[in-house]
Amino acid sequence: MSALLATTMVQMKATVEPLVEAGLRESVKIMIGGAPVTDAYAKQIGADAYAPDAASAVDVARGLAWSLMRVTPGVNCAARHPASCTMRCARCDVRGAGSPRPYGELL
Numbered sequence: 001m002s003a004l005l006a007t008t009m010v011q012m013k014a015t016v017e018p019l020v021e022a023g024l025r026e027s028v029k030i031m032i033g034g035a036p037v038t039d040a041y042a043k044q045i046g047a048d049a050y051a052p053d054a055a056s057a058v059d060v061a062r063g064l065a066w067s068l069m070r071v072t073p074g075v076n077c078a079a080r081h082p083a084s085c086t087m088r089c090a091r092c093d094v095r096g097a098g099s100p101r102p103y104g105e106l107l
Contacts, residue, residue, distance in 0.1 A: 001031070001032045001033075003034035003035070005035075006036040009041065012032055025046070032049075033050060033052060033053065033054075
């Protein structure tokens, strides 16, 4: 979720609360950001992650995706990837096409 104004931040908490009440909170990852948002606020409302801008949000989202798979990119991922996986890291890319991708980059 993203907030552009401090007045919209309260809706972030209002979005998280029904997930908790419905017992669904552990089945989703919540990431927040935006100009008025801070890491402290993310922790306060129970978000899983915070990113200060869209560019860093990509890296944070990738980290959340890897954590869902309980994988450390390039370390223990080869044994956990199904053949159809689209999140293989550079070390797991056995297709051999082109130059190696940067360490840990998702495909």
